Amino acid sequence: MNDDEYAALMLRPLAGEPAGPPGIDVPKAMRDGRRLRSRRWWTGSLGTLLVTGLITGGVLLAPGRHETPLPDLPPDPAVPAACTAGRLPAAGHRSAEVKAGDSTGRWLIGTSDALSKKPGVLVWHDGKVVADRPVQADVWDINASGVGVGSRRINGKDYPYVIRDGRLIRLPGGIGDAAAINDAGVIVGTIGQNDQARPARWRTPDSPPELLPAALGIPGTATMIDIAPDGTAAVAASSLRPGIPTTGENGRPNPDAWRHFTALWTPDGKVRALEAPGDTDFHAVGFAYGWLYGGGFPPVPGQGPLLRYHPDTGTWQQVAPAHRKAQVTGPSRWGKFIADVPAIYVGTGVLELPKEMDAVRRGSGDFLVETASDNAHVVAGTGVGVNSDPTKPFQPIIWTCHD
């Protein structure tokens, strides 16, 4: 039996017609399409302005706020000239993945054997495994002191915790999740679960959590994204647009009923919603290089521009017309995707990373890049076999770069 015959025979059970009624809304497609036409114009016109601004070193997109003089923006690191890829040790585990790294690139945190019955948490320092704990947990971030954060599942419920010197310490406040930690040791995450989850901040691992104050119509169920070095937290939130039904004609949820935006929660307790240029709903992905990166909603690569916002000056820049080109590194679970060619944004530039050939040979030649140091000299992530063979073990990868 040749390939054509085999494929035709084996796929035969999938032939047929969709059974249910169609949920396609043509008038909505026309409305959204009209918006796309105007947005395309906006993106194109604005893109020209942005490119001009980028060349001259600054981009002004905060209407009526920072017209003159040019805002004082942080310099982006140079895109490294070359990188080498290597495999991180996995302490004898068949499979291990890097989940996050610190600002210096010296600390990395990840998990081992995540799909097995004996998962664990790994911490690397200067490329060596310094902690290997056999616990079922998710890890999301680590700071320059080697303190990691994440959530640990106990009796079917998740609890926020820190991992320090190889020890796991539960954070106060009950059920929740610790999403990110900065170099000052301030932790952000959520308390509660599902509809009851509230963005929270812990000043220290011992202090009780502060909950995001109700303000600006930000619902309690907003999602914590990341924390900046100065303690400012980025929260992704949604609110109902007035006068628009939440259910569409087809009985399914109406996505147009919701406005998606990002709010900044500053260390002084104030909350402010960000207004992205144009009619773009801005969904934050994470802080990097002094900026908050994010894109249009839904946060899907290729749909809408990748923007970044500088909190101190209120400046917006367009990083790329579409997300798809490369990944934004950071602790957030948003904005990551698996690619056969690993690449990250460094400032507004793109750093293409070499494939780690050992991972490729082992069938784990697709890459999820998770973290980059502030100078972009250390980048880390995981080689996976999702697109080639999902049964292959994860390979923890480190890229070492130089200017």
Next chain:
Amino acid sequence: MTDAIHRGDMENESDAAYLAYVHGRLTALRRVAWLLSGDEHQADDLVQETITKLYAKWPRISAVENVEAYVHTMLVREFLDGRRRGWWKVRLFGSVTGPAEDPTAVRAALAKVPPHQQAVLVLRFLCDLPVAEVATILGCSEGAVRSRTAHGAAALRKILGAPPVRDGAR
């Protein structure tokens, strides 16, 4: 008809042509999307996204020679983009269990095949499109379609094994 056609009239004509096209093709597009994705809601989303972008480009697209292939290309790209993104770190670790004749097991196996090969297999063997048309839709050569077919079939064979033996078959 005068030469002075108002812009509003042009839009109305354009919209009418779009509506006529979409209403005529909706069922077929939905079927292709369903065969690609294996899920009715996802199929609806794929078609919704495709016809939204189609409307945005309609004034230019309506003039192209082969609108049908163009729209299929848009639809397949939507599907491939969705597979490529992994935006939520989607892990495709659904287990392939059950007999090879079980649609769920076959769909799970197909989902593990690389996206471009998956699209080729669906377009050729479920939508019954000839190699040349699949090549046009995917923007590649006929040789690439055949190559992806072979690789996709090999991947399926690796997951599903030999075809089920039927009565009377050796």
